[in-house]
Amino acid sequence: MTPLLEEVLEVARALIRFDTSNAPEAVLGRPPGNETGPAAYLHEYLSGFGVDCELVARDPSRANLVARIPGTGDAPSLAFVGHLDVVPADPRDWTHPPFAAVVDEGGWLWGRGAIDMKNEVAARAVAMAELARAGFRPRGDLWLIAVADEEDGTADVGMRWLLEARPDIRPDLAINEGGGERLPLADGRVVQTISVGEKGTYPVRVVAVGEAGHASTPDVGANAVPLLGELLGRVGRGMPIPQESPHVDAMLEVLLGPVTDRASALHDAAALHPVLAHTIPALGGTTMAPTILAGSGKRNVMPARASVELDCRILPGTTPGDVERAVRARLGTDLRYELEWPEPLIAGSASSPATALMDAISRVLVASGDDAQLLPMLCTGFTDSVYLREAGTPTAYGFSPFRSTPAEVLTAGFHNADERVHVDDLLLSVEFHVALARELLG
Numbered sequence: 001m002t003p004l005l006e007e008v009l010e011v012a013r014a015l016i017r018f019d020t021s022n023a024p025e026a027v028l029g030r031p032p033g034n035e036t037g038p039a040a041y042l043h044e045y046l047s048g049f050g051v052d053c054e055l056v057a058r059d060p061s062r063a064n065l066v067a068r069i070p071g072t073g074d075a076p077s078l079a080f081v082g083h084l085d086v087v088p089a090d091p092r093d094w095t096h097p098p099f100a101a102v103v104d105e106g107g108w109l110w111g112r113g114a115i116d117m118k119n120e121v122a123a124r125a126v127a128m129a130e131l132a133r134a135g136f137r138p139r140g141d142l143w144l145i146a147v148a149d150e151e152d153g154t155a156d157v158g159m160r161w162l163l164e165a166r167p168d169i170r171p172d173l174a175i176n177e178g179g180g181e182r183l184p185l186a187d188g189r190v191v192q193t194i195s196v197g198e199k200g201t202y203p204v205r206v207v208a209v210g211e212a213g214h215a216s217t218p219d220v221g222a223n224a225v226p227l228l229g230e231l232l233g234r235v236g237r238g239m240p241i242p243q244e245s246p247h248v249d250a251m252l253e254v255l256l257g258p259v260t261d262r263a264s265a266l267h268d269a270a271a272l273h274p275v276l277a278h279t280i281p282a283l284g285g286t287t288m289a290p291t292i293l294a295g296s297g298k299r300n301v302m303p304a305r306a307s308v309e310l311d312c313r314i315l316p317g318t319t320p321g322d323v324e325r326a327v328r329a330r331l332g333t334d335l336r337y338e339l340e341w342p343e344p345l346i347a348g349s350a351s352s353p354a355t356a357l358m359d360a361i362s363r364v365l366v367a368s369g370d371d372a373q374l375l376p377m378l379c380t381g382f383t384d385s386v387y388l389r390e391a392g393t394p395t396a397y398g399f400s401p402f403r404s405t406p407a408e409v410l411t412a413g414f415h416n417a418d419e420r421v422h423v424d425d426l427l428l429s430v431e432f433h434v435a436l437a438r439e440l441l442g
């Protein structure tokens with residue numbers, strides 16, 4: 001094991017051992033997060049190499065780490081970004097305890113956060129340490145921003161709050177989570193994903209409207225529950241009707257060439273790799289997965305109203321009117337229902353895939369002997385890159401290279417049991433980030 005691999009492995013294991021499970025206190029049975037532990041650990045680690053570090057906290061137990069190597073000011077600034085919290089883990093489902101950071105004989109590091117995303121935070125911190133030790137003087141500021149509260153966000157102590165509280169933290173370019181999966185395609189090519197944007201959300205409640213009645217005579221009145229059942233059948237699993245999106249088209253073009261028929265392109269692209277089979281159809285437009293049901297409060301009362309909430313995930317640029325049209329197109333006009341909007345629209349956003357950062361990433365990969373083509377994708381879920389773009393960082397991508405951890409292992413472990421990463425990918429990521437900083441800021 002090289003010294004640099006030993007170092008990044010030690011940092012990653014230390015981060016995993018802090019249990020930073022983040023979910024509502026009612027679910028966890030204790031206060032969420034506790035990210036100050038790993039934030040303080042990184043503060044001490046990086047300060048040791050002369051990097052300017054500070055803990056910025058709205059809640060003392062939930063600090064964000066902000067570290068910086070100041071630039072001379074004649075290049076754009078670059079931020080290495082990550083979050084320190086994780087989703088909860090039930091140890092009963094795991095081969096190794098989720099917060100023990102076990103390394104097995106095959107070179108796998110096991111633990112909650114091994115891929116989402118204490119691996120990347122460790123690699124980015126060690127890359128910064130390595131640059132500082134080498135006396136690197138960047139032309140633009142180099143930041144490391146490791147935040148609390150990404151996985152839940154309701155406490156608002158992480159990235160959104162940090163950027164509002166600290167208008168001085170405005171990197172021009174950011175590299176965060178969400179990409180780097182290596183996909184050998186059915187046609188023989190190899191691509192690796194880079195996330196250029198995230199979908200947003202706009203949940204809708206579909207309320208079936210009937211007439212109340214006594215449950216002893218089911219055909220009197222108009223029980224709203226069977227009516228809701230019919231509406232639910234029309235929603236099905238909530239997969240989208242394909243809609244126009246330049247970001248999705250850019251992805252499809254890398255996979256298949258120019259897009260003529262979007263629906264068949266989505267279908268063909270999904271067939272190129274098992275990991276794409278679920279993400280690509282979901283990226284076609286507004287998904288509307290049915291989740292929360294409500295009917296009668298009393299068994300002997302057939303309700304006049306029954307409802308389902310659809311967890312709608314929307315492409316960047318989608319308006320409330322677009323969502324309403326997509327939902328009504330599914331539900332038809334012959335049954336009686338109303339729509340309610342329990343939460344405001346949270347827009348998705350995306351960065352251009354044609355930027356200096358994309359070019360630099362590509363050059364660094366080629367120079368390291370990696371010729372897999374970059375595949376610009378949207379995340380089906382949310383990341384802090386949305387807040388970065390909102391606050392004025394035009395280019396925020398999700399990328400960290402994985403060569404030894406297959407895409408299937410990454411996908412299976414994400415927010416699931418037996419999350420693990422191959423240790424060689426920790427070193428690969430350190431070397432990638434060192435080279436990227438030198439390429440852009442050197």
Ligand SMILES: [Zn+2]
Pocket residue numbers: 083116117150177
């Ligand atoms: Zn994450």
